[in-house]
Amino acid sequence: MDHNDQHPHDAPHVVSYGQYVLIWLGLLALTGITVALAGIDLGRWVIVTALVIAAIKSTLVLNIFMHLKFEHRMFRWFVVITLATLAIFFILLFFDYAFH
Amino acid sequence: MKPSESAVHAGHHHRDDVGSKIGMWLFLFTELILFGGMFLAYAVYRLQYPNEFKLAAIELDALVGTVNTIILLTSSLTVALSITAIQEGKKHLAQVMLGMTQVLALAFLVNKYFEWSHKFEVGLFPQSDVLLSKPPGEIIYFGLYYVMTGLHAVHVIIGMAILAVMMGFIASGRIAKDNAVRLELGGLYWHLVDIIWIFLFPLFYLIH
Amino acid sequence: MATTAVETGPDFYHEPSARKGLRGWIFSTDHKRIGILYGVTMMVFFTVAVIIGLLIRLELLYPGKTIIDPQTYNTFFTLHGIMMIFLFIIPGLPAVFGNFLLPIMIGAKDVFFPRLNLLSWWLFLAGGVLALVSLALPGGPADTGWTFYVPYSVRTTTNVLPALMAAFILGFSSILTGLNFITTIHRMRAPGMDWFKMPLFTWSLYATGWIQILATPIIGITLLLVAIERWFGVGIFDPALGGDPVLYQHLFWIYSHPAVYIMVLPGLGVVSEILPVFARRTIFGYKFIAYSSLAIAFIGSLVWAHHMFTVGMSDTGMFIFSFLTFLVSIPSAIKVFNWIATLYKGSIDPDVPLLYVLSMIIQFCIGGFTGLLLGTLAVNIHVQDTYFVVGHFHYVMFGGTGFALFAALHYWFPKMFGRMYAKRPAIVAWLLATIGFNLLYFPMFFLGYLGMPRRYYDYLPEYTIYHQISTVGSWVLALGLLVMVVNLIVALRKGAKASANPWGSKTLEWTVASPPPMENFHEIPVVTKGPYDYSEYERPHETK
Numbered sequence: 001m002d003h004n005d006q007h008p009h010d011a012p013h014v015v016s017y018g019q020y021v022l023i024w025l026g027l028l029a030l031t032g033i034t035v036a037l038a039g040i041d042l043g044r045w046v047i048v049t050a051l052v053i054a055a056i057k058s059t060l061v062l063n064i065f066m067h068l069k070f071e072h073r074m075f076r077w078f079v080v081i082t083l084a085t086l087a088i089f090f091i092l093l094f095f096d097y098a099f100h
Numbered sequence: 101m102k103p104s105e106s107a108v109h110a111g112h113h114h115r116d117d118v119g120s121k122i123g124m125w126l127f128l129f130t131e132l133i134l135f136g137g138m139f140l141a142y143a144v145y146r147l148q149y150p151n152e153f154k155l156a157a158i159e160l161d162a163l164v165g166t167v168n169t170i171i172l173l174t175s176s177l178t179v180a181l182s183i184t185a186i187q188e189g190k191k192h193l194a195q196v197m198l199g200m201t202q203v204l205a206l207a208f209l210v211n212k213y214f215e216w217s218h219k220f221e222v223g224l225f226p227q228s229d230v231l232l233s234k235p236p237g238e239i240i241y242f243g244l245y246y247v248m249t250g251l252h253a254v255h256v257i258i259g260m261a262i263l264a265v266m267m268g269f270i271a272s273g274r275i276a277k278d279n280a281v282r283l284e285l286g287g288l289y290w291h292l293v294d295i296i297w298i299f300l301f302p303l304f305y306l307i308h
Numbered sequence: 309m310a311t312t313a314v315e316t317g318p319d320f321y322h323e324p325s326a327r328k329g330l331r332g333w334i335f336s337t338d339h340k341r342i343g344i345l346y347g348v349t350m351m352v353f354f355t356v357a358v359i360i361g362l363l364i365r366l367e368l369l370y371p372g373k374t375i376i377d378p379q380t381y382n383t384f385f386t387l388h389g390i391m392m393i394f395l396f397i398i399p400g401l402p403a404v405f406g407n408f409l410l411p412i413m414i415g416a417k418d419v420f421f422p423r424l425n426l427l428s429w430w431l432f433l434a435g436g437v438l439a440l441v442s443l444a445l446p447g448g449p450a451d452t453g454w455t456f457y458v459p460y461s462v463r464t465t466t467n468v469l470p471a472l473m474a475a476f477i478l479g480f481s482s483i484l485t486g487l488n489f490i491t492t493i494h495r496m497r498a499p500g501m502d503w504f505k506m507p508l509f510t511w512s513l514y515a516t517g518w519i520q521i522l523a524t525p526i527i528g529i530t531l532l533l534v535a536i537e538r539w540f541g542v543g544i545f546d547p548a549l550g551g552d553p554v555l556y557q558h559l560f561w562i563y564s565h566p567a568v569y570i571m572v573l574p575g576l577g578v579v580s581e582i583l584p585v586f587a588r589r590t591i592f593g594y595k596f597i598a599y600s601s602l603a604i605a606f607i608g609s610l611v612w613a614h615h616m617f618t619v620g621m622s623d624t625g626m627f628i629f630s631f632l633t634f635l636v637s638i639p640s641a642i643k644v645f646n647w648i649a650t651l652y653k654g655s656i657d658p659d660v661p662l663l664y665v666l667s668m669i670i671q672f673c674i675g676g677f678t679g680l681l682l683g684t685l686a687v688n689i690h691v692q693d694t695y696f697v698v699g700h701f702h703y704v705m706f707g708g709t710g711f712a713l714f715a716a717l718h719y720w721f722p723k724m725f726g727r728m729y730a731k732r733p734a735i736v737a738w739l740l741a742t743i744g745f746n747l748l749y750f751p752m753f754f755l756g757y758l759g760m761p762r763r764y765y766d767y768l769p770e771y772t773i774y775h776q777i778s779t780v781g782s783w784v785l786a787l788g789l790l791v792m793v794v795n796l797i798v799a800l801r802k803g804a805k806a807s808a809n810p811w812g813s814k815t816l817e818w819t820v821a822s823p824p825p826m827e828n829f830h831e832i833p834v835v836t837k838g839p840y841d842y843s844e845y846e847r848p849h850e851t852k
């Protein structure tokens with residue numbers, strides 16, 4: 001993907017109102033699931049399920065609301081690099097704390 | 101800006117929306133990592149104090165938290181809708197959507213204000229006698245709670261300011277149907293504020 | 309690329325449409341002016357930090373009190389560290405040379421966000437002034453060491469808060485620079501300049517930009533937490549309230565280790581830039597060097613806890629961090645091998661920039677080897693928090709990046725200022741600086757090995773001779789720096805006017821006038837060749 005595009009600006013990808021509302025409904029549903037699951041005693045799995053659902057919600061926000069799905073692939077790589085960096089911080093930190 | 105300098109900028113600024121977006125995403129990454137540092141601290145202490153975290157979380161009202169989550173998710177929707185509206189040339193609709201976003205954001209902050217003042221009333225604030233008499237894990241929980249939700253609230257306020265500026269730009273025409281990238285950038289910031297809350301919510305309110 | 313006739317016309321210093329006087333500079337969004345602004349303000353901070361360093365060495369000339377009391381000594385090494393790290397070495401090469409040269413090297417007229425660029429400098433100035441102001445405020449300057457370790461940084465009554473705020477603001481400045489450079493490199497390369505036709509200095513700035521983006525926010529939040537701790541007593545790092553001081557160290561070093569790669573990567577880029585010119589050979593292993601910059605940025609983010617081997621981490625954690633520390637030496641070594649291969653059978657011109665580069669490479673290697681020693685768990689137990697560490701990091705940061713900065717200064721001086729400096733005093737300065745530097749820091753490895761702790765105001769008599777050699781070294785070094793600076797200042801006024809390309813280099817910045825005009829290029833060039841095409845110098849029998 002290169003620099004000064006000499007051609008006129010591409011018309012931006014427009015997401016319809018309906019598509020946005022659908023995603024919003026999905027987010028609300030996932031929120032409901034999270035709250036419901038919190039009421040069940042899942043022991044150690046509570047945090048994992050909560051984080052997984054939060055990750056799914058974030059993916060929806062990133063891809064649709066924040067347009068990541070419709071942008072050039074490069075943006076997705078950027079996001080992956082950033083999240084991977086954060087993940088690595090967590091993992092390496094836990095090599096210390098989990099083995100105390 | 102002096103003529104020559106603006107010539108420079110006219111020369112290189114064949115208005116590059118992709119470049120502007122790269123800049124904004126990079127900035128969002130810094131915000132993500134900023135909060136990431138706090139989540140790292142949360143993770144370490146949750147590992148250390150699993151039971152005290154559960155005990156302390158009882159003080160938080162899961163209903164208020166859920167309502168606030170719905171508020172923020174809806175505010176993300178309204179921002180996204182405002183962008184579609186401006187891309188279709190519907191200035192008025194865009195402003196209405198942004199206005200609704202502001203109202204929702206304000207509601208979020210009002211809720212937060214009541215949450216915090218309730219906790220202050222029952223003596224649960226840093227260095228209070230009540231808090232200091234609790235086990236260390238609970239003190240840490242509340243410390244993290246105040247810092248993380250406080251920092252998040254600061255970002256909500258910043259987001260509101262950014263969106264207010266965007267509303268001004270729409271009114272003055274600096275944001276228009278064929279020139280909407282600024283609104284997209286403002287929207288990106290707002291969605292990030294939402295994403296951070298998406299993680300804060302279960303980690304503080306739903307530990308049962 | 310073919311050298312075109314260089315256009316005449318006013319250079320960027322004399323741009324007629326710019327505002328007159330100081331306002332034309334401090335409100336300028338031109339990347340070259342901003343680079344010069346950084347250079348001037350940085351010189352001030354550097355000078356203060358050097359003087360403090362000399363005073364520290366003077367105090368250590370004899371055991372016991374020599375010139376200052378212990379409290380002052382503690383504030384001195386704190387300030388020296390804060391200023392050198394946050395006000396000199398981290399901004400250093402990117403802010404001065406990156407700003408000035410990056411757009412020209414890729415064939416652009418400016419960076420992508422010129423106003424953000426100006427903001428970066430304003431923030432830099434604000435942070436620096438705040439740090440200096442903390443000297444004068446009641447309570448005295450911070451005495452925590454530049455690392456602000458808790459719990460002391462929470463309890464001390466010295467001016468920790470201004471120091472923290474200064475560092476926070478400077479972090480913002482750094483982030484904005486990285487953001488600007490990454491965007492610029494992605495979007496503003498001249499037609500024909502694909503990624504692998506970019507100069508290697510540009511690659512290093514790209515890798516550095518990513519570290520600035522991904523690592524700096526962590527120090528931001530960490531310092532903010534210390535400030536919050538001082539204000540509100542939240543307890544996040546306070547053991548009495550359930551907090552963990554070691555967590556502070558983890559968070560601090562998650563940034564501060566990658567920070568040293570922010571410091572050194574551009575320096576390594578400068579070396580890759582200068583060697584081909586003065587060996588009259590294309591760089592050996594261009595792609596390896598480019599990728600190794602990215603590899604260093606990545607692996608360098610995984611090694612932070614090697615600063616903490618003695619604090620009580622788990623064995624598992626320590627093994628892993630030690631292993632990763634060894635791993636990060638590999639891409640650095642790859643660069644050194646490629647540099648040597650570049651020099652091999654080259655047509656060497658031992659001019660001033662190359663001399664600084666050669667010192668740099670040797671000193672960087674010494675720093676690197678001692679880093680491996682420090683990364684070895686069994687050795688670390690003995691030398692952690694001793695002068696061995698002080699020697700190590702001065703070798704990489706000063707002997708490495710610092711000397712690379714001097715090399716960059718002497719290489720790009722004619723381009724930036726339109727004048728050439730006198731060669732002989734420059735060589736004298738280089739010799740004094742190199743000799744002085746090594747006299748100053750090499751004894752520290754012995755001191756550390758023999759057990760002398762760092763940051764100590766006093767010491768046992770058996771360490772005296774090493775300290776004295778070191779202090780004398782500091783004087784020789786200071787003399788060298790003085791000669792260097794005076795020589796360059798004289799050149800500004802009386803130096804011979806420099807042509808567009810006095811070194812015969814092949815990168816784009818040498819195709820424009822010295823100094824360049826405001827817009828760099830009247831016409832954006834079209835790039836067809838790589839940046840180090842010295843094929844016309846190759847001997848006929850040589851095969852590629």
